[in-house]
Every structure is written in C-alpha cells, then in structure tokens.
Amino acid sequence: ESRTRLSQLVRRLSTLGEFTHPSSLTMATASPTSRVSQPHLEHLMKRVPLFALWFIIILTSARGEYNVDDGHSKNLLDVIVSGMRASDRQAFLIDTRRRLPSASAALAPILATLPRRADGRLEVASARYALHHYFMRQFSWRVKGLDVAGSHWNSSSLANVSSLQKLPASVRHGISDYLKGSGMSDQDVRALAVAIQKLASDNSEDRLRAVYNLISYPVDVEVNYKFAEYFVDLYTGTQILGMDLAKEDPNKLMRFVRKMSMFYPRWQQFQNFTRDVLAANTKAALGSHVQQPPMAFAQISQVLRTIEERHGSWRSFECLELKSGLMEVEEPGTGRVRLSSFYGKALNGTWQFSETSDYLRQLGCLDESEPSSPRVIIANYINSHSNCISSNGHFSVCCVSECESLYGHIEGKLGTPTASPEELGSIVSSLPSSTVNAPRELSPVMMQRLRAIAAEDGGSIPIYGRLFAQWMHHAYPHECEFPHISGTTSPKALQELTLQEQVQIMTNKSIMELHASRKERRNAPVHGAPWLLQEELPTNLAVATTPVGWMNVQLVVASSAFAVTILSLLHTAARASRRLSARAPPCVKDVKGIDV
Numbered sequence: 001e002s003r004t005r006l007s008q009l010v011r012r013l014s015t016l017g018e019f020t021h022p023s024s025l026t027m028a029t030a031s032p033t034s035r036v037s038q039p040h041l042e043h044l045m046k047r048v049p050l051f052a053l054w055f056i057i058i059l060t061s062a063r064g065e066y067n068v069d070d071g072h073s074k075n076l077l078d079v080i081v082s083g084m085r086a087s088d089r090q091a092f093l094i095d096t097r098r099r100l101p102s103a104s105a106a107l108a109p110i111l112a113t114l115p116r117r118a119d120g121r122l123e124v125a126s127a128r129y130a131l132h133h134y135f136m137r138q139f140s141w142r143v144k145g146l147d148v149a150g151s152h153w154n155s156s157s158l159a160n161v162s163s164l165q166k167l168p169a170s171v172r173h174g175i176s177d178y179l180k181g182s183g184m185s186d187q188d189v190r191a192l193a194v195a196i197q198k199l200a201s202d203n204s205e206d207r208l209r210a211v212y213n214l215i216s217y218p219v220d221v222e223v224n225y226k227f228a229e230y231f232v233d234l235y236t237g238t239q240i241l242g243m244d245l246a247k248e249d250p251n252k253l254m255r256f257v258r259k260m261s262m263f264y265p266r267w268q269q270f271q272n273f274t275r276d277v278l279a280a281n282t283k284a285a286l287g288s289h290v291q292q293p294p295m296a297f298a299q300i301s302q303v304l305r306t307i308e309e310r311h312g313s314w315r316s317f318e319c320l321e322l323k324s325g326l327m328e329v330e331e332p333g334t335g336r337v338r339l340s341s342f343y344g345k346a347l348n349g350t351w352q353f354s355e356t357s358d359y360l361r362q363l364g365c366l367d368e369s370e371p372s373s374p375r376v377i378i379a380n381y382i383n384s385h386s387n388c389i390s391s392n393g394h395f396s397v398c399c400v401s402e403c404e405s406l407y408g409h410i411e412g413k414l415g416t417p418t419a420s421p422e423e424l425g426s427i428v429s430s431l432p433s434s435t436v437n438a439p440r441e442l443s444p445v446m447m448q449r450l451r452a453i454a455a456e457d458g459g460s461i462p463i464y465g466r467l468f469a470q471w472m473h474h475a476y477p478h479e480c481e482f483p484h485i486s487g488t489t490s491p492k493a494l495q496e497l498t499l500q501e502q503v504q505i506m507t508n509k510s511i512m513e514l515h516a517s518r519k520e521r522r523n524a525p526v527h528g529a530p531w532l533l534q535e536e537l538p539t540n541l542a543v544a545t546t547p548v549g550w551m552n553v554q555l556v557v558a559s560s561a562f563a564v565t566i567l568s569l570l571h572t573a574a575r576a577s578r579r580l581s582a583r584a585p586p587c588v589k590d591v592k593g594i595d596v
Contacts, residue, residue, distance in 0.1 A: 077191035079178050083171035092198065099194040107134050107193060109411035111186050113463055115539060121183030123539040125154035127192070129464060134193055137404045140312025141395040142388060142493070143196060149385075150364065150489035153538040158192065163199035163394040200394040204235075204304040207392060208297070210245040211235050214253065225282075225292035228300055232274050233257055235304055240264055240390050242494065264389070266318055273314050278303050311390060311397045319382055319399035320434075323478065325350060326378045327435075334528055335477025336367055336375040343512035354512065355386055359505035364489035367482070369530040377529075379403070379473065379481045385493040396493050402434060403472065403480035410463060418460035421450035424468075428475055435478045446475065449531065456535055466536035474529055482529060486536055 077096070081089045110133055114126045122130070132146040145161030158164075159176040167175075184192075211234050212219050223231065237257035238245060245253065260267040281303045282293060329341035339357065346353040357374065360366040365381040368374045381387070383403075388396035413427050425442050432438035453467045454460055461468055469483040494502055 074178075075185065075191065076175070076178060076188035077195075079174045080167065080171060080191065080195050082174060083168040092195075095198050096191070096194045099197060100190060103134070103193045103197075104190050106138055107186075107190055109408060109415070110134060111189060112415045113411045113417050115417050115462070115464075117183050119183070121185050122189065123154075123183055124158055124179050125152075125538045126464075127184045127189050128158055129153050129538040130189055131158075131193055131196070133404065133407070135196075135395070136398075136401055137408065139309055139395075140398050140400050141200075142385070142398050143200065143395045146196075148486075149491055150484070150487065152486040152536070161196055163196050163203070166199050166202070200392065201305045201308065203392050203394055204308060205301045207239070207245065208235055208301050208304060211238075212297070214245055214250050219297045222294040222296050223300075224294050228295040228303075229275065229278065231300055232278060232303065232307070233260075233271065236270070236274060236307065236390070237267075239392060240270075242391060266315075270314075273311075274303075274307055277307050277310065281306060308390075308392060308397065312400055315389070315397070316400040319387065322352060322387070322399075323378060323382050326353075326376070326381070327478065330378065331375065331527075333477070334375075335378050335473070336529070337378060339366075339374045339376060340515045340518045342376045342515075343507065344516040347509070347512055347516055352387075354506050356505055356507045356511075359386070362489060363491045364482075364484045367530070370527045373527070375527075377482050378478055379476075383481055385491045385496075388493045391493065401479075401481075403476065406431060406433060406472065406476060406479060407463075414463065417464065418457075418462050420460060421447060421454050424461060424463070425450060428472075433476050433479045436476055442475075446471070449474070452533060453535075456533065462537060464538060466534070470532065474531070477529060483536075485532070485534060 081092055084092060107130060110130045111122070114122060114130060116122055128146055128148075132143070132148070135141040135143050135146065143161065143163070145156065145158070145164070148155060157176060158179060159172055164172060164175065208231070209219055211231055214234070217223070234254070234257055237260045238248075238253055240260075241256060241263060243253060243256070256263070264270070281299070282295070325345060326337050326342070329337050329345065331338065342353050355363075355365075357366060360376060360381075361368070363380070363384045363386055365377055365384050365386075366374055367377050382399050383401050385396070385398070388398040390397040409431055410424070410427055414423070419427075425447055429442050430439045449471055450461060453465075453471060456467060457465065466483045466485075469480070472480040473482045494505075497505065
C-alpha cells in the first residue's frame with residue numbers, strides 16, 4: 001500500500017515538470033549567446049520540479065507521515081474542539097497544551113510497542129489498549145469506556161468513552177466518523193488522552209457545585225478554610241460511598257460522611273492526605289506565610305482535581321497491605337490462596353475478603369482449575385474492580401498495578417512490538433519486583449513457554465498479547481494478573497451495582513465459617529497456575545505491517561534519488577556553461593573605464 005501511494009505521489013508531482021515557460025523568458029532582442037543556451041536552460045528549469053519532488057519525499061519519509069488521499073486534513077483534536085464555543089475552545093486548548101508534554105512522554109513507550117497499519121496509523125482497538133494502560137499507569141484510573149471489563153479491545157468505540165459524552169452530540173458524531181476505518185495517529189492518541197483526562201476532571205467541578213447546592217451555599221462566595229475542609233470531606237466521602245448528590249437526602253448524606261470511619265476504616269488517613277493537598281495548593285497559590293485563608297470555588301475545585309489524580313498513588317500502601325495479608329496464607333509460589341483461607345482472614349478481623357464466590361468469579365479472581373479446591377488469585381483480587389473505592393462517574397480509582405511498571409520497563413528496553421524468546425528472557429531475568437529478586441535464572445519450563453508463544457505468533461512474541469501477559473503472571477505471580485479469555489468474566493465495581501446487588505455480593509458469616517472449617521490434607525499437592533495456549537491480540541494486524549522498516553527504505557531511496565538529481569542538475573549546468581563559453585564572442589580587453 002505504501003509503495004502504491006509513493007507511485008501515485010510521484011506521478012502527480014512529475015506532471016509539474018510539463019509546464020510552458022512564460023514568453024517573457026524569451027526576449028526578442030536576445031543575444032546570440034542567450035539564444036544558443038536557452039534550450040539548455042529550459043532543460044535545467046524542467047528539472048526543478050523533480051528536485052522539489054524528491055525534497056518533499058525526503059521530508060515526509062523521514063517523518064513517516066506521508067499519506068496520499070488519506071482523508072485526514074484534520075486531526076482528532078481539530079474534531080474535538082470543532083463544536084465548542086469559542087471561550088470553551090480556548091480554555092480547552094490551553095489545558096491540553098499544559099497536559100500534553102507529560103502525556104506524550106508516558107504514552108511513548110506504549111505506542112512504540114504496538115503494531116501499525118501500512119500507513120503508520122494505529123487501529124482503534126490498539127489505541128484503546130494504549131489509553132487504558134496510560135491511565136492505569138499514571139493515575140490508577142479505570143476509565144469507563146476504555147476498561148474492557150472482561151470483553152475484547154474492539155468491543156466498543158472510543159467515541160463511547162464516558163467523559164466524551166460531555167461533548168456536544170455533533171462533536172461525538174464527528175469523533176465516531178473520524179475513527180471509522182481510518183485508524184489513529186500517535187498525535188490523535190495523545191490528544192484523546194488529554195481530552196479524556198480534562199473532561200473527566202471537569203466533572204469534579206460539577207460535583208463540587210452539587211455539594212454547594214446541597215447545603216445551599218452560593219458558589220460565588222468565598223468560604224473560610226475550615227468550611228473548605230468540610231466541602232472536601234463531603235465531596236470525597238460521598239464519592240467513596242458512590243452516593244448521588246442530586247438524589248439523596250442532604251441530611252442522610254451529611255450523616256453518612258460524619259460516620260465514614262464505619263464504612264471506610266482508613267478514612268482518617270485519607271483525610272490527612274486531603275488536608276495535605278489542600279494546604280499545599282493554598283500555599284502554592286497564596287504563599288507559605290498565609291495561614292488558613294478564605295477559599296474560592298475555583299480553588300477548591302482545583303484541589304479536588306489534584307486529589308483525584310494523586311489518590312491512586314496515595315492508597316498504594318493499603319493495597320500492599322492487602323497483598324501482604326493474602327501472601328501470609330498463600331499456597332507457596334502460586335500467587336493463589338484457597339477460598340477457605342481467604343474467608344478465614346475475614347473471620348479473623350480483616351474487613352475485606354468477604355466477597356461471595358459468585359462475585360469473585362465475575363471479577364475474574366477465582367481459579368477453579370481444580371474444582372474441589374477453588375482459589376483466589378492474589379494479583380487479580382488486588383487489581384480488581386472490587387478494590388476501586390472511588391468514582392467520579394467517569395473513572396474509578398483503583399490499586400496501583402505493580403505489573404504496569406514491569407511492562408513499562410520491558411517496553412522501554414524493547415521499543416518494538418515483538419521480541420525473541422531469548423531477548424525477553426534476558427530482560428525479565430534481570431528485572432526485580434517487590435516479591436521477586438533479580439538477577440535470576442528462568443526455569444527451562446518458562447523459556448519453553450516463551451518459545452511456544454513465539455511459535456503460536458509466527459516466530460516472535462507480541463508483548464501486547466494475552467499469551468505474554470499470561471507468561472508474565474507466571475513470572476510475577478503476585479504482581480501480574482492472570483489474563484482470562486475474553487467473555488469469561490464480567491467485572492463491575494461496587495459503585496456500578498445497585499444497593500440490592502451490593503448486599504448480595506457479600507458473604508454472610510455462616511457461609512464464611514463453613515468454607516473456613518474445611519480441612520485440607522497436609523500433603524495435598526499444590527496446584528500451580530494454569531497455562532492456556534490461546535492468544536488474543538488487540539488487533540489482527542500482523543506486526544510485519546509496521547512501517548518503520550519501509551520508512552527507512554523510503555528514506556534511503558529518496559536520499560539516493562535526491563543525490564542523483566543534484567548531480568544531474570550540476571552536470572546540465574556545467575555543460576550549458578561550457579557551450580556558452582565556446583560560442584561567446586572574443587572579449588575586448590581594451591575597454592575604457594573597465595579594468596579587465
């Protein structure tokens with residue numbers, strides 16, 4: 001396809017050489033010398049468009065962006081801002097420019113390891129994969145519409161991302177039309193990342209406005225510092241509980257927030273975190289010497305945006321505590337805990353670990369490969385929707401995935417979508433985690449599984465595929481989740497469930513005691529994690545279609561043609577000069593007033 005487009009471009013631009021010189025170039029009073037050299041000059045002029053052609057091809061090949069008739073005179077950012085009011089558009093673009101550098105840096109290693117079409121663009125499913133992992137790495141956000149929730153990456157359009165529904169309908173239709181069959185450039189992915197983040201964060205302003213309305217306080221009046229703390233508590237407390245500020249009784253909401261420690265035991269620690277953010281933002285805005293100043297609505301709104309962006313990294317300590325608690329009763333080296341031991345932890349005072357087996361199965365946390373002894377998968381449980389405690393309507397704040405940082409290291413080392421078994425084995429054997437020491441020697445079984453993945457995927461291993469994710473689970477059983485086959489799970493966060501459903505997903509004490517009382521044989525065999533040789537990729541594109549190598553060939557060919565054209569021009573000019581000199585009349589040396 002790239003070769004065809006190159007041929008089309010050459011044919012189109014070559015026609016520029018078939019021009020007629022203006023008659024003004026041929027003067028009636030031209031000297032014999034100019035009449036003799038004119039054909040050569042015309043020949044020289046006809047080569048100028050060819051020179052321009054190769055110059056254009058070199059520039060576009062080097063950038064890897066030349067597309068003939070690709071239908072993309074606009075980029076996705078143009079589409080997003082097209083339907084906005086002028087004031088909203090300006091604010092949106094300013095915020096986008098502010099966020100873009102960090103988003104570009106974070107997305108770069110992910111985008112470098114995804115397959116591309118022949119024109120260098122990404123399939124929409126691959127872009128969704130990249131965006132989901134970007135938000136999980138940066139903020140521990142599960143964004144509605146990006147998270148596949150047990151389905152496949154191509155199961156829905158990016159135009160359905162929850163926060164994008166805040167845009168006018170015409171803009172949403174424009175985004176949908178833009179994405180149909182055309183793929184996305186890296187620039188599009190970066191623009192969509194910052195757009196989703198901004199629109200999701202803007203929801204905090206709407207929710208804060210609802211908090212003001214809840215207690216009948218005008219948004220245009222400043223509040224004292226203590227009242228600002230109370231607003232932050234109301235906002236975050238009702239958010240953690242998943243309560244709708246517009247539908248619930250105000251007295252009930254405020255009563256629940258006053259008793260938050262009953263519902264969320266780490267509420268006091270969380271309050272300390274929000275107080276620190278509030279104080280830091282106030283000092284940054286007004287100077288460290290100012291103590292507890294009054295605060296405007298816009299200042300509190302900015303504080304809440306910062307809290308939401310930092311919440312995931314703050315709560316990493318409680319997620320690590322969960323992990324440590326489960327590892328205490330783990331079947332050694334498997335990354336799994338028997339269901340009886342799981343409920344035993346809850347009966348011994350741990351306030352988590354009380355989900356029903358049905359809900360654990362729905363979340364993808366239950367390993368039933370040995371039906372007589374179901375086990376909870378530690379990494380899947382820690383990173384499950386069940387442990388996403390806060391939602392602003394467009395995303396949930398979940399545990400920091402330790403596996404994301406491991407993938408980030410591998411992506412940075414590779415910079416390509418695929419690798420050989422030996423290359424990946426070398427990288428992983430020297431990569432430690434919180435529970436795996438390095439360097440280490442990978443077992444023959446692990447290396448054989450890498451070779452089996454390579455054989456399944458045409459000789460090399462796509463690091464964005466299900467099989468490599470499964471291999472990473474075996475390599476880091478406490479950090480990386482076991483990837484289930486698409487369609488076998490349907491996880492939902494607590495906030496997405498109705499109150500009746502929330503009651504039904506919690507196991508009562510008698511059932512937990514029944515499970516916990518089951519005795520396991522002391523010498524019972526330990527079952528490892530299952531290995532399912534079934535691949536799933538975000539896109540069916542073959543990695544061979546990546547244009548990087550072809551772009552390099554284009555650059556070499558174009559550069560060579562450029563050099564040949566320059567030499568041809570020089571040769572023509574030299575020949576014209578020699579003929580001009582040979583036919584020129586003798587110079588008169590004795591010309592008065594001229595020193596020859």
